[in-house]
Amino acid sequence: MAHRSIGQDCLGFLRPDRPTSSLDAIVALIDWKPIGEMLSPLYPATKGEPAWPPLSMFQAMLLAIWYDLSDVKLAEALDDRASFRRFCGFSLHEPTPERTAFVRFRRLLVSRSLDKTLFEAITTQLKARAIRIKTGTIVDATVIASHTEQDSEARWVKHKGRKAVHGFKAHVGANAATALVEKISITPANINDGRAGPDALPDNPGEVFADSAYRGAYFREAVRARGGSIRVAATGMWGRDEKETIARLKAWNHGVHRVRGRIEKIFGTWKRSYGLRRMRWRGLAKAAVQIHLTATAYNFRRTLTIVAR
Template sequence: MAHRVIGQERLGFADHRRTASSLDEIGKLIDWQPVTALLDALYSATKGELAWPPLAMFKALLLSIWYDLSDVKLAEALDDRASFRRFCGFSGSEATPERTAFVRYRRALVAHGLDVALFDAVAAQLKARAVTVKVGTLVDATIIASASEDDVDGRWVKHKGKSAVHGFKAHIGADATTALVEKIAITPANVNDGRAGPDALPDDPGEVFADSAYRGNHFGDAVRAKGGTPRIVATGMWGRDETETLARLAAWNRPIHRVRGRIEKIFGTWKRCYGLRRMRWRGLAKAAVQVHLTAIAYNLKRTLSIVTVAA
């Protein structure tokens, strides 16, 4: 299973007139060799053809997320934009993948089940770059509409005051200080947040901030089992005096709301900027790939912002 060799005219990119791009800085954030090692088994070409290098294809999928591009638009942009070519490792004049190559590549990713391993490999390096003292974890979930209501892996869910949605739910655990996503679980949309929450807990979570959907022993015990302390929004408290009891309830919830509100910015970026308003492909496995790729793309951009400010 041979792969094409690309970037043979890389010296052409030494032109000092080129426009600087944030993609150049993102490319320097991590050592891509561990990612290459994970992807090396992928061969996404038709029979008898050389396959495009797996790392170049992986980086191209990240571009499709950052710029919310369809496969057709991604192929066009990769052929046309110098910054895209540099990021993926293509020289200035060689051919780039066509639309169908991305379809085959995603199928190979799903078949090999590499999305979690890729997310973990990148997240570990980025966490080391954005050096902070771990103080807490944000846990929450967001509903993402399915590509089609005929998707047999999706489920219907309805919240009070909102229209019913057919789709999936992304449960995430993020660092409370850096807002880097550390752990992800993907379920059908009707799975209870508190039931799936333990699967989104990273190791050594510290204080875990979550809304009232995570009340109950199932989630709380999982947090304590990992050495963390649950900080869950309360909906009521016992007390003899109503005014005093409501004041205690507000005092408990206020700092939790203030911290956990940061996770909404993560979901907002995924949906408004990265096209995760709806799944692009059918099936739970493909939904998991899309969410993990989106989280990788988000973490790379977020880490670039952190290290730039710290510099």
């Protein structure tokens, strides 16, 4: 299926007095050409009405994350806001996608399993822009409630002192220096953190900071296999002198939690600002799309902050 040609009537955006937007700066952060090439196989049908450009649809998905918009609100905002049109490549007066176009596009992302590939390709470019000496990796997990308790692929989980949650779990590996998310694994909520943790480890992780849920030989050996060293919060230590041992335990855990706590800000941004308090769609595959899109949107904003500094 041919793609529509958009952005032809671009003179409406060339006024020198037009207001700028942070979206204009985000567009300049990466080379979008390889991302467009990865998306180009979508809409494979040879007949029918020309499809919306996949790259523009993907960029619209990012807008929905940043501004916590439903498909209906996204379609309305894209039709109305000049900054949204510029970001997605639409000119001032041409038509924009309707709500159902976003539904179909999301189904294609799920069917092709492109969400993880796109996340990794974009993150690789963003890491190159936010150059810092890597000091280590933070690994942690967060539970996101399912769209409905009738979602057969989600599971119940209960943490001490908290209400039981029916949903999924995002296992995340983030750069300890830049707080960019580098690796993600999505599972049902009842999967143990330590068992799923290795799938959230990037290559050459350096020092790996994690809470006590990641104690155990399985995760420790996975860290060593990738060339890293592990710093996990301890629940106890051996020693002859009680006061001295307690002091060592507190000092060790303070050093771990001081670094590991940075990942809580990532999860807070996802849930408070990007609408990831609850899944929007049913099923593990669609949950993975939502989480990967959220992490991609977060990495863009985080990189913009680092570059601005």
